[in-house]
Amino acid sequence: MEVNEHFCRKLKEHYLLRNSYISLERVDIPFTYYKNAQHDFHSFLNIYMILGEVHAKKRPNGIEKSYNDLLTKKSETITYADSKTISAYNSKVTIYNQYENIKTKVADEDELKFYIDNFSDLKDRIRIEFSKRIIS
Incomplete structure (x- = not known):
């Protein structure tokens, strides 16, 4: 919060922007976990399930969701939110395969190659994002 307040003051x-009104609606804190090459995102399924069980006990009104590839049935994104409706969360944790996430968002193979060339460790990244809605 201190960093975000400082950011707003600077803006x-x-x-x-001197006469503008600036308010924070949410704060996102990203983390990147670098896995070794012999594992993939799905290798950590047991950990995601344990986190889901803990989350369900601590947040009984929350939700634990997995976004899977239909054909391989492998998870690509895991979400834990404090609301049954993910978009209505106050706090949320999202864990995803960063390479697969970018692959679904790029326009073509050339753009994907650009990312791989510039971020050689992209396929080894698991992204963890904590998001908190700021209630003012």
Whole structure:
């Protein structure tokens, strides 16, 4: 919160934004876990399940969801939210395969190659994002 308040203060000091109203609606904190090459995102399924069980006990009104590839049945994204409706969360944790995530968002193979060339460890990244809605 301290970092975000500092950020908002700096924005308000900018000459173009001096008379603007700035408020935070949510804070996202990303983490990257680098897995070794012999594992894939799905290798950690037991850990995701344990986290899901803990989350369900601590947040009985929450939700634990997995987004899977239909044909391989392998998880690509895991979400734990404190609300049954993911979009209505106050706090949420999302864990995903960063390579697969980018692969689904790029326009073509050339763009994907650009990312792989510039981020050689992309296929070894698991992204963990904590998101908290700020209630003012």
